[in-house]
Amino acid sequence: MSSSGKYVGLGPRDSSESPFPDTFLNWRELIYFRSWQASGLVPFVYYFLFIVGFILFISEIVVNTIAFKAGGFFLGLLYGIIQFIGIVFGGRIMAEVVLSIFDIRDNIYRTAAGSNNVISHQPQPNPYMSSSASSDQYNNAPKRLDYEIFKDKEMMLSRWTQSVVRCTSSASLYSSLQSISYCTTSPIKKIKSNVLPPPPPSSSTSEQPIIKKKSTYIKRSDQQAIDSIVKTRRRDAEYTSNDQKLLERSPEDRKLSQVDYFKKLSKLGRYEEASTLYKYLGTNKRTVFAYENLLLACAVSGKFNESWHVYNQMKKDSLKPSIYTLAHLLQTCTTARGISNERIGERVDKVIAECEKYDVAMTTTFLNIVMKALVYVGQHDKALEFVNNMKGAGVKPDIATYTTLVVAMSEEYKQRTGFLESKFGLLHTINTSHNSQELDELRSDGVKQIEKYTGIIKLLKKSNVKVDRYFINTVLHACKLTNNPQGVFQVYDTFKEMNYTKDIQSDTKTYDILISTCCYTNKIDKGLELFEDMINYNVRPDVGLINSLFRLVLRIASTKQENIYDVDVFMDRIIKYMERYQILPNKDTFQVLIPTYSKLQRFEKAYELLLEMKVLNIKPSIKDYTGLIVGIQGDFEKVMKIFRVIVSQRIKLTPEFISIILKIAKKKGSDENIEEIAKGIRELENQTLNKSI
Known part of the structure; x- marks a missing residue:
């Protein structure tokens, strides 16, 4: 330590680093006001003036507001700020002057004494003490860490x-x-x-x-x-x-380094584990790489609030965000759940503003995520205009851009026509109505929408943009959700004509869309043809595709076409197809099969399915029982037995079930049966009401 004084501001000070003594107060000696204790009062005086300035600031606003109303508030705010700043700065200057006086006196004292020792209340170690004295002092002193002993040792x-x-x-x-x-x-x-x-030996030489x-x-x-x-x-x-x-890691992850394991956790969306491991990254900590992976984990897991916290921490570390950083931050908007559309829209605007602030060049992938976020929050018009904006900005759209565009067009169509609310009634009219004029009016909007999708396909062919399987399935699914679902097959044929399906084989999702459309439009022959193609091309099904095939059988039974199609052969082939790929049924499978066998008057098989559900630990739902009573409504005694089972199991009823069973009871049952059904319905409704309360 140099002999001259060292400038020290307010706050705690250590005698090994400062010429001032420790700022502690001995309250029993405070009455004598020793000069060295005065330095301990400086922080108290400074903070006291700070509090006084704040109180005067508030009082100035209150007094002027009461005196001059609204104008007095702003006048008091101005006077209060000036007064507060003056008091705080004055107190600061006073504290610095007092501490400077102590510094000057300390320098004068050490210059006169010719010593480098720091003046302090604490006793300084004596290098000339004897061994016994040193040992006694060490034994009586409180125990310290080794590095403190080493520090004292080096000083001595x-x-x-x-x-x-x-x-x-x-x-x-x-x-x-x-x-x-x-x-x-x-x-x-x-x-x-x-x-x-x-x-x-004693000698005075050298x-x-x-x-x-x-x-x-x-x-x-x-x-x-x-x-x-x-x-x-x-x-x-x-x-x-x-x-x-x-x-704590799994055996296959123990061979990975900290960085590789950190990247794996981020890709899997395990944000909590990744943020814990972030603390042990060493030199890779507080880098753009680390923050990008943390934001990736937030994007995969939908951590909306945590992602913005990570981004703010990145800016505090003075790191410039990259396009990947902002892309992950934006992708969180599309994966978050339970967040209002207003907050997501605000986040999208903030991220775009950050791009402009840091002069980050927007890429096609980034703009695709922006477009997807706009669709997610329901701003379909902005999303539809985004492709033209990209072209105007000199960014070339890719297949992901056009896929998102199709999704935006589909969502805008459903919102405009109210398709989801009128879906089932619309399909029933299309399948049962014989009024050609009515059908043409219903299908007109769907035909126009499908023409737009076809136009996008032709534009891609003209622009030499390579189509992938995901785009094909997106377009087919969008065509299915129109007033003209038969247009799915028209668009599928368009893909074939352009040789897109030559290089891209139809997958499970493609056949699921096509076969479910066959169920909607009563195209049984087309569905059987597609089933043969699946078997020939060895398409591996999932349980959703299997359920669509079973719905095709249900459509045959509902339209009473079992005399045209051999239902037993069809069902047997579907079951063998399941066994071939070891596909297990789920809850939806039984909800389709039970009404199918009931409508085919095969009640024993329907009861077997209920027992099989119990073996698979699948609890029957009200939809299963609804399909069953629809199939056996001719035998009212069995209908009553099923209803008693439903009441005993305390299953929540649906309006569809209540309507069907009351309709059957009025036709087939007696007054006592109607009273029993009404009592059971009231009992189950009261139970549901009590649970909600």
Whole structure:
């Protein structure tokens, strides 16, 4: 430490780094107001003035508001701010002046005394104390960490070296070294006893070089010992922590490095684990790479609030965001759940503003995510205009852009026509109506919409944009959700004519869309043809596609076409198809099969399915029982047995079930049966009401 004073601001101070004493107060001696205790009052006075300034600031606003109404509020706000700033700055200047006075006095004192010791209330270690005194002081002192002992030891050696240079006797040097070497039981004691040579004979010749050499060697050894012990402890703590973290991983992940495992967690969307591992990344911490992966984890898992927190932390670390950073931040808007559309729309605007703020060039992928987010929040008009905006900005749209465009067009169509609300009534009219004029009016909007989809396909062909399977399925699904669902087959034929299906084979999703459309439009022959194609091309089904095939059988039974089509052969082939790929039925499968067998008058098979559901631990729902009573409505006794089972199992009823069973009871049942059904319905409705309360 230099002999001159060192500037120190307000706040806690350490006597080893500051010329001022510790700012503590001895309350029993405060009445005497000793000069060194005055420095401890400076922070209290400063913060007291800070509080006074704030109170005056509030009072100025209140007084002027009461006196001058609305105009007085702004006048009081102005006066209060000026008054508050003046008081705070005045208090700060006063505190600095007081502390400077202490600094000046400390410099004067040390200059006069010719000493480098810091003036302090705390007792300073005496380098000339005896071995016994040093030992007593150490034993009576509170226990400290090793690095504090090493620090005191090094300070004592340094002071002793400065004073012993003026000595003329080597014997005094040896005795001083011995007294220091045995003043503590720390590991340095062993080092001193090993490196010290035996006392040299008394001589006054060439003392100076020997003293300098030995003192330098001792200081270097102390520092090496300290550094070695500290490094060892840090390494042991790090290895222990890493070993514990490795044991928490799965066996296949233990061979991965911290960085590779961090990247894997981010891709899987395991944000909590990735954020914990982030603390142990070392040199990779607080980098663009680390923050990009954390935001990727947020995007995959839909962590809406956490993603913005990570991004703010990145800006606090003075890191410039990349296009990938902002893309992950934006993608969170499309995966988040339970967030209002208004907040997501605000987030999209903020991310775009961040791009302009940091001059980040927008890529096609980034703009695709923006477009997807706009569709997600229901801003379909902006999404539809986005393709033209991209072209105007010099960004070439890709297949993902046009796929999102088709989704935006489909959502806009459903919202405009109210398709989802009138879907079932519309399909019933299309399948049963014989009025050609009515059918043409219903299908007109659907035909126009499908022409738009066909226009996009032709535009892609003209622009040499390569089509993928996901785009094909998106377009087919959009055509299915129109007033002209038969247009699905027209668009599918368009893909074939353009040789898109030559390189891209239809997958499970494609056949699921086509076969479900056959069910909607009563195209049984087309559905059977597609089923044969699936078997020939070895298309691996999922349970959704299997259920669509069973719905095709249900359509045959509902339209009473079992005389035209061999239902037993069809069902047998579907079941063998399931067994071939080991597909297990789910709840939806039984909801289709039970009404199918009921309408085919195969009640024993329907009862077997109910028992099979119990074996598979699938609880029958009201939809299963609805399909069953529709099939056996001719036998009213069985209908009543099923209703009693429903009441005993406390199953929640649907308006469809209530309407069907009351209709059957009025036709087939007696007054007692109607009363029993009404009582059971009231009982189940009261139970549902109590649960909701």
